[in-house]
Amino acid sequence: MNLRKKLLIKFYSVILLTLIVGVISYPKIISFAPPAYNLLNKVKIRLGLDLQGGIHLEYRADLSKVSFNQKKEAMQALQDVIERRVNAFGVAEPLIYTTKSGDKEHLVVELAGVKDIDKAKAMIKETPFLEFKKEKADQTVQKIPPKILEKINAEKEKRAEKILQEALAGKDFNQLAKENSQDSESKNKGGDLGFIKKGMLLPAVEKVAFDPNFKDGTIYPKLVKSIFGWHIIKKIGERGQGNSREVHIAHILIMLEMQPQAQTQYVPTGLTGKDLKSAKMEIPQQGLSGPEVSLEFNNQGTKLFAALTKDNIGKRVAIYLDGKLVSAPTVQAEITNGRAVISGNFTIAGAKKLANRLNEGALPVPIHLISQHSVDASLGAESFIKSIKAGAVGLGVVIIFMIFYYRFLGLIASIALLIYTALMVAIFKLSTLTPWSITFTLSGIAGFILSIGMAVDANVLIFERTKEELKKGRNVLGSIEEGFNRAWPSIRDGNYSTIITSIILIGVGTGFVKGFAIILVIGVLVSMFTAIIIVKTILEFTVGDWLEKRVWLIARVENKTNEENK
DSSP: OOHHHHHHHHHHHHHHHHHHHHHHHOGGGGTTSHHHHHHHHTOOOEEOHHHHOEEEEEEEEOOTTSOGGGHHHHHHHHHHHHHHHHHHHTOSSOEEEEEEETTEEEEEEEEETOOOHHHHHHHHHOOOOEEEEEEOSOOOOOOOOHHHHHHHHHHHHHHHHHHHHHHHTTOOHHHHHHHHOOOTTTGGGTTEEEEEOTTSSOHHHHHHHTOTTSOTTOBOSSOEEOSSEEEEEEEEEEEOOGGGOEEEEEEEEEEOOOOOOOOOOEEEEEEEGGGEEEEEEEOOGGGTSOOEEEEEEOHHHHHHHHHHHHHTTTSBEEEEETTEEEEOOBOOSOOOSSEEEEOSSOOHHHHHHHHHHHHTTSOSSOEEEEEEEEEOHHHHHHHHHHHHHHHHHHHHHHHHHHHHHHHHHHHHHHHHHHHHHHHHHHHHHHHTTSSSOOEEOHHHHHHHHHHHHHHHHHHHHHHHHHHHHHHTTOOHHHHHHHHHHHHHHHHHHHHHHHHHHHHHHHHHOOHHHHHHHHHHHHHHHHHHIIIIIIHHHHHHHHOSHHHHTTGGGTOOOOOHHHHHHO
16 A cells, blocks of 8 residues: 555545544534434533532541451442432432542542532431341231122122123123223223233133134123133134134123232331441352351340340341331341341342442441532533633634644644544543543533643644744655654653643542543543644645645745845
């Protein structure tokens, strides 16, 4: 492949990239294609708390009683607990993350759209209620006397027979079903069950439905009794043959009265989350059996649990979290060592989740509020609009300066700058589809605008070197090539130092400082790509003999004869 073909491929790649990022960042370009437009228009930049309003809370975690090798696990457990509480609070897209400030671990909670800061703090710091319950001693239900039950069902059968006779006499079957059927799923559809294959119906009903003598559009002349009650069946039609035969039927169900069944009820035992020391997932017997969740109680809990298990052997002990049943294992023997195991058909992930939920009886580590602030939604929207206007004005001024001062080279740099802007917006949008979503904040906008200036800074270095080479008598293409080669070490070192500083800020900074640093790093990397690769590719493609005769479009260059005469 010759150099010209390689250059064409690179240039067309730049055009393709420009089109893609342009459409992603500004979907209205393809509003003439509604499916694609609607799909891309759903992808929005995730705005931070300072731009859409809400509450920002920052806590310091007290890990003084946690061993060094368990600190990471403790912070993850803390984050999981707070996330569960916030999700229960009904906040849309909360942002909860852990960070470090020096050697201190912090937890940051951002709740977009929440206005009541006191309620938010109470919700985060409250302790979920964990309790252990036992089966209620007396769980008998009042039985219906057999004679009365028999009488009730005899009356139901008479009622079903009466409805059957009305249907056979020509009364609207659809209306009869809506008024009388006790099948809640088909009642509102006039009893229609649709097309049914063999094996999908109760045996007694299926026998009638697939009877070859049962004609389409007719009602079966007898009541059909199943384990649920009495059915009045109408055949609407059928299709297929043999094993693929299906019948279309409707029915009216009058349900058989049953004896009420006892449901297990639980009563408090006095053993609660305050008595639980820890819960964790374990895989016993070297992996020969499934995962289990082990419980360990404190001294008071050990005594209570021993008494509870002694009195309830063969019965279930229920574990409730926030009033909801988590698990109800059966007691096999008295447990006196303060330890218990919840076993079952657990996956590793399921056992871990249950252990975490049990540990939610209290926060894994104490937390202390060190920072709080709220942002009004209208103030956030106003700040966002002002920031975008400031960025647009800044971008426009930079473009005007570059074209005025560097002429043709400035025009190419300005095009690359617009590509850079579209590429950054596309990255922000697409990140929301990944686990590494970028949240756009005011500090992030500052980092974005700063990176625009750094992109121009790289081109300024290149163009100044290019002008120096032109003054030495090189041709235009050679001067541009040499300009890039000579400017690259300075651009590289300058940007590397910025990236290193930003990485340090990401590591030790919190909140808005980290957001600024992350976007600045992304901006610097993208700006290096646009300022070096894209600008160079466009210049190599466009520069030719026409520019050699019009060097003034790049810089004012005096010929050597004039210089010698001076």
